[in-house]
Amino acid sequence: MQTELITEFTPGGEATRAFRDALGRFATGVTVVTCATPAGPQGITANSFSSVSLDPPLVLWSIARSSTRFAAFSAAGHFAIHILAEDERDLAARFTRGGAGFDGLDWAPGPGGAPVIGGTFARFDCRLHAAHDGGDHLILVGQVERAAQRDGAPLVFSQGNFGAFAR
Numbered sequence: 001m002q003t004e005l006i007t008e009f010t011p012g013g014e015a016t017r018a019f020r021d022a023l024g025r026f027a028t029g030v031t032v033v034t035c036a037t038p039a040g041p042q043g044i045t046a047n048s049f050s051s052v053s054l055d056p057p058l059v060l061w062s063i064a065r066s067s068t069r070f071a072a073f074s075a076a077g078h079f080a081i082h083i084l085a086e087d088e089r090d091l092a093a094r095f096t097r098g099g100a101g102f103d104g105l106d107w108a109p110g111p112g113g114a115p116v117i118g119g120t121f122a123r124f125d126c127r128l129h130a131a132h133d134g135g136d137h138l139i140l141v142g143q144v145e146r147a148a149q150r151d152g153a154p155l156v157f158s159q160g161n162f163g164a165f166a167r
């Protein structure tokens with residue numbers, strides 16, 4: 001028997017908050033996406049990552065047009081997507097608003113020039129394959145030129161909170 005209260009709504013206007021909350025019920029992993037800019041390395045914490053295609057190897061993520069980092073990522077021909085492990089929460093915090101960014105962080109340019117942060121759970125070095133309109137976001141599809149991974153457990157994000165994967 002259904003005992004929970006279910007709220008239904010049409011997205012938009014006063015229901016925007018509810019729409020965000022409903023989307024937040026989808027648990028995701030957490031990534032840090034990086035690119036090179038003339039002013040130095042740029043990075044952003046993103047959970048919009050998704051796998052797309054095995055052959056050719058394609059992945060996607062999306063960036064908010066309102067982000068101060070939008071100009072950098074929409075102009076980048078290469079980007080590196082770092083998938084974070086549960087013990088890499090500090091990296092997620094670095095690349096949100098007001099975070100420390102690359103200050104004091106160990107990184108090196110990857111194959112296409114995008115900054116590579118060592119040791120993350122997995123990494124996909126991408127060449128921009130396509131950019132698609134996504135409303136207030138821009139959807140960036142990358143062709144994976146090189147990938148890396150290590151053992152560990154993923155960092156998880158849902159309903160505004162970081163957590164761990166439990167079997």
Ligand SMILES: Cc1cc2nc3c(=O)[nH]c(=O)nc-3n(C[C@H](O)[C@H](O)[C@H](O)COP(=O)(O)O)c2cc1C
Pocket residue numbers: 030044045046047048049061062063064066067068069070095096097098157
């Ligand atoms: C878990 C998490 C996931 C996020 N995912 C995305 C994302 O997929 N795309 C995006 O544009 N911003 C995302 N953000 C927001 C950015 O990390 C960052 O906070 C935002 O771009 C800051 O805006 P600013 O660049 O204007 O300072 C996410 C933030 C968090 C904490």
